[in-house]
Amino acid sequence: MATSSRPLTSSAPSIPIDKIVQWGIFILTILLVIFPSWPIFYQSVMDAPLYEQTRQFTLDNFSRVLSDSEFWGVLGTTVVYALFTTIISLATGAALALLIIRTDMPARGYFSLLINIPFYVSPLILAFGWSVIFGPQGFFTILIRNIGLPTWDLYTLGGLIAVTAMYYMPYTYLYCTASLSLSDSQLEDAARIAGANPLSVLFNVTVPLMRPAITYSALLTLVSSIEILSIPLVLGTPANLNVLATYLYKIGIVGVKTDYGSIAVVSIFIVLLVTALVALQNILMSQEKRFVTVSGKATRPRQLLLGVWKWPIFTVAATAVFIIIVLPLFGILLQAITPFVSPFINPLTILTTENFDIIFRTEPYRLSVINSVMIAVVGGAVGVVFMAVVAVVAYRSSLPTRGALRYVALYPRAFPGLIVGIGFLWAFLLVPGFGSIRNTLFALTLAFIMRHLPLGFSSISPSVLRISEELDRAARVAGANWLGVIRHILIPILRPALLSAYIILAITFLKEYSVALFLFAPGSQVIGTTMIELWRQGSSGPIAALATIQMVIIFALIAISRWVLGVKLNEVE
Secondary structure (H helix, E strand, O other): OOOOOOOOOOOOOOOOHHHHHHHHHHHHHHHHHHOOOHHHHHHHOEOOOOOOOOOOEOOHHHHHHHOOHHHHHHHHHHHHHHHHHHHHHHHHHHHHHHHHHHEOOOOHHHHHHHHOHHHHOOHHHHHHHHHHHHOOOOHHHHHHHHOOOOOOOOOOHHHHHHHHHHHHHHHHHHHHHHHHHHOOOHHHHHHHHOOOOHHHHHHHHHHHHOHHHHHHHHHHHHHHHHHOOHHHHHHHHHHOOOOHHHHHHHHHHHOOOOOHHHHHHHHHHHHHHHHHHHHHHHHHHHOHHHHOOOOOOOOOOOOEOOHHHHHHHHHHHHHHHHHHHHHHHHHHHHHHHOOOOOOOOOHHHOOOOHHHHHHHHOHHHHHHHHHHHHHHHHHHHHHHHHHHHHHHHHHOOOOOOHHHHHHHHHHHHHOOHHHHHHHHHHHHHHOOOOHHHOOOHHHHHHHHHHHOHHHHHHHHHHHHHHOOHHHHHHHHHOOOOHHHHHHHHHHHHHHHHHHHHHHHHHHHHHHOOOHHHHOOOOOOOOHHHHHHHHHHHOOHHHHHHHHHHHHHHHHHHHHHHHHHHOOOOOOOO
């Protein structure tokens, strides 16, 4: 390997610049996490909005919320919604992972690509797509009704659970496929030698070894189901069906009179609930080391031959994937290029660009696309640099508080996007000098970075940990300081990981909407907030056009990343 002729050393600074940078990153991270947090707790014990000087201490907000029967009804609905979403998501994702990784089912590579599509699509888009195809006046619903078969009601708790489960199913699938690809096939071989048939081996050996992946994805799905706003908002509102996220949206944005105290109390309740689940996730995952089966000896898992069941199972899986993933996205595209969607009219005879024309000739709509792209491109770059430095300080520095930094960097996972937006709004109003930026793209970018700090930190940290500390010590022996090690050793090695994390952040920022609901104003709207506004107006065509534009941008980013990185994701040989 060629070595640089430039020395790593430089003249010793008169101040310990390494320590200044490390402590600076630690303090900045804490401030970023605390900034939107404290106003929520402060507002919960105030009898008036924080911007009013006459506010006084009170505990009435807690008693009012806890004595509200509607709140307890919403909480019960949320528990049922989150639990059944998690169960269905786990069962579907794990079953598909087993079929694709451990059987000889045909077209497994294509299945893998299709299953992961919801991972890259905004839940708003998926909710609108299901409404277009399976809603009361949806394309498929009308078709089924016309031939005399019984139909369904998508705008029910069952409908919400089904759609949300399909959105989070790829999380279980990805974790389970990774687990199955790494598990040692010698355990399965031993069971076969002992006389077990293939199905017995599958259910008694293979599936139990997936427990860590299932545990992690279960709690991730459970937490995410409590936080998600878009699917319950789009599909639950017509039936007056609320979960905690939509309840918070209702009392905070669309209510006749905003009850700031109740907003704060409900927000605290959600944060504490999610915090407890995240802590439980960490405890359970720390106990899963006994399921490690990967050793130094390379093994290749043996496939289960489906025999006569190969094509029936393929048909069932293909039909399910087509209905739950392909049809809703096709419905969005069809709605975007036609005035209306009907199974009785050939869409090729009524094609139109009117919906796209509305988006591009209406200044606020066009601006929302530009803003989303700017935040994704610029904000993603700023975010990945900051998150990379946090990861390096947390794992490759001598900072005595680096352990606490890791916890702080991951803690925003407990804050749903809607609550992050509320916290930033109140903080901007309270902190002198920040009021003028509360509705700007800078404010949105800052809130997006805080909300997704755990995502970037978790994406970069494994790559940092894989780099041997011997390289650091060698550079130190050569006279380099800590910043020199980062510049000349870590950054060049981490470049692929940083690029990958940047693409992930850019796509996530493009999909983000809930953080912006309390922060945007005319001129700073993003695609997600504009889609919700159009939904409230009943403008399905422009919604579909905006959703299509967002999907095109996201898939273009994915294609570019695959080309630049030279990596094909989720391939199955």
